[in-house]
Amino acid sequence: MIGAYPMLEDESCRFLAVDFDKDGWNDDVAAFVETCRRFDLEVTVERSRSGNGAHAWLFFRAVETVRPVDSDIRIASIAPVFVL
Numbered sequence: 001m002i003g004a005y006p007m008l009e010d011e012s013c014r015f016l017a018v019d020f021d022k023d024g025w026n027d028d029v030a031a032f033v034e035t036c037r038r039f040d041l042e043v044t045v046e047r048s049r050s051g052n053g054a055h056a057w058l059f060f061r062a063v064e065t066v067r068p069v070d071s072d073i074r075i076a077s078i079a080p081v082f083v084l
Contacts, residue, residue: 014060021053029054 007013020028029045036043036058044057 016058016060018056019048019053020056021048025053029056032056 006015018032020032033043033045033056036056041058044059046055046057048054
């Protein structure tokens with residue numbers, strides 16, 4: 001998973017884009033979408049042209065400070081993997 005969010009000068013942004021590929025990308029996308037929903041964030045997912053991955057997009061209605069949101073989503077998405 002790799003993500004991009006263009007930062008404005010005040011460390012805010014208007015959208016977040018995440019690229020999923022490699023083995024297990026389906027599970028990664030599902031976990032990411034589930035986590036976004038838990039945070040009440042609307043996420044749109046599209047299949048990559050190759051068919052071997054996906055892109056997730058989050059568009060913010062208002063300018064958001066993205067660092068805490070991005071970190072929370074990543075941590076919440078991968079945390080279940082480590083729970084035994």
